[in-house]
Amino acid sequence: MARDALPVSALRKYALSLPGAHEDFPWGERVAKVGKKVFVFLGKSVGESGLSLSVKLPQSSFEALELPFAEATGYGLGKAGWVTASFESGDAVPVSLLTEWIEESYRSVAPKKLVTELDGGKRTSPAARTRARATGNARTKKRTAGS
Numbered sequence: 001m002a003r004d005a006l007p008v009s010a011l012r013k014y015a016l017s018l019p020g021a022h023e024d025f026p027w028g029e030r031v032a033k034v035g036k037k038v039f040v041f042l043g044k045s046v047g048e049s050g051l052s053l054s055v056k057l058p059q060s061s062f063e064a065l066e067l068p069f070a071e072a073t074g075y076g077l078g079k080a081g082w083v084t085a086s087f088e089s090g091d092a093v094p095v096s097l098l099t100e101w102i103e104e105s106y107r108s109v110a111p112k113k114l115v116t117e118l119d120g121g122k123r124t125s126p127a128a129r130t131r132a133r134a135t136g137n138a139r140t141k142k143r144t145a146g147s
Helices: 005-017 095-109 112-118 126-146
Strands: 021-024 031-034 037-041 051-056 070-072 082-087
Touching: 005 021, 005 031, 005 037, 005 051, 005 095, 031 095, 037 095, 051 095, 082 095, 095 112
Parallel strands: none
Antiparallel strands: 021 031, 031 037, 037 051, 051 082, 070 082
């Protein structure tokens, strides 16, 4: 397997592991969908061995667009928060960041029932998850300070 295929394979595998996700090939491009909604375009549009993917980022699109490999997705999708990340062959691909983006995109289009399943049956909003992390960090700091 070519070195550049590893990130593509890992990202595809992650996207398809999400509840209700399936692969489709509309417009000749590989996509992951939940129901009838696309949450990630996984096409290889940068040469034969490059990588390009597009995701919907309602919470983090502004931060994402500050990165050198990201741009607003064409065809007017950028106005709706879609971001395209493109990498040439040999570029370092931040797989961990891209999997976070894939999950954010999935959460933005998936039915609430499937998002709840992803969360292990617990309904939590992004704000609640952030508060829980902050509270956990504060408790850890208090314990370490008291030691």
